Amino acid sequence: MEDKYTETINTWNKVAQLYEDKFMDLELYNDSYQKFCELLINQNASILELGCGPGNITKQLLRLKPQLDILATDVSENMIAHAKKNNPTITTQQLDARKLASLQCTFNGIICGFIIPYLAKEDFEKLCKDFNTKLHKNGILYLSYVEGNYEHSGFQTSSSGDRAYFYYYDSKFIAQTLVHNNFKILNQLEVHYEKNDNTLETHSILIAQKG
Numbered sequence: 001m002e003d004k005y006t007e008t009i010n011t012w013n014k015v016a017q018l019y020e021d022k023f024m025d026l027e028l029y030n031d032s033y034q035k036f037c038e039l040l041i042n043q044n045a046s047i048l049e050l051g052c053g054p055g056n057i058t059k060q061l062l063r064l065k066p067q068l069d070i071l072a073t074d075v076s077e078n079m080i081a082h083a084k085k086n087n088p089t090i091t092t093q094q095l096d097a098r099k100l101a102s103l104q105c106t107f108n109g110i111i112c113g114f115i116i117p118y119l120a121k122e123d124f125e126k127l128c129k130d131f132n133t134k135l136h137k138n139g140i141l142y143l144s145y146v147e148g149n150y151e152h153s154g155f156q157t158s159s160s161g162d163r164a165y166f167y168y169y170d171s172k173f174i175a176q177t178l179v180h181n182n183f184k185i186l187n188q189l190e191v192h193y194e195k196n197d198n199t200l201e202t203h204s205i206l207i208a209q210k211g
């Protein structure tokens, strides 16, 4: 299992610039970022981003609420460097989401854009427990993932020829795990995404509140 993670993390480090070129200004998910921001009560809410990539989500959040206090984290040091370059005012930190419990602070909101596809089920379940301890009461959680059968998970090869292990998740399982960890589901959105080979994927976005 650890070998899969090592290969996946190395791949993300290599493709940081490619990912930025393709996704930095994508507007497809903007409605969901707007929804997340509307649910944050304070203008200067504290937000933790996990798997921030080149800072594409952070950039949109700051456009909507410029006073948000954002800590953007990613396991890839190259992604972190891109996130800081693209959002010079934010705080960044290299962090493996599997080590979320090691962070000392708590937050009003946590945002995880397409990082669950790189976490095995047991690590996702642990992450949900950690969300609960890292969010303030009534804190807001944003998760996005690719809808599918977990059994169909496996290595995928990027256009650069590098591989990452990709996990599909079923929304019912995600919602049940969150409810089990004291979350109330507030919103579920689906976005249809056309891949390079013209096939369609369902991208699911779930917004939940800690009880």
Ligand SMILES: C[S@@+](CC[C@H](N)C(=O)[O-])C[C@H]1O[C@@H](n2cnc3c(N)ncnc32)[C@H](O)[C@@H]1O
Pocket: 009, 012, 013, 023, 050, 051, 052, 053, 054, 056, 057, 073, 074, 075, 076, 079, 095, 096, 097, 098, 112, 113, 114, 115, 118
């Ligand atoms: C598909 S990109 C998503 C980037 C951005 N959040 C977005 O939604 O466009 C996945 C990101 O998750 C990061 N990642 C993968 N495994 C991770 C882990 N175990 N802990 C933290 N970040 C991870 C990768 O480095 C990459 O930046």
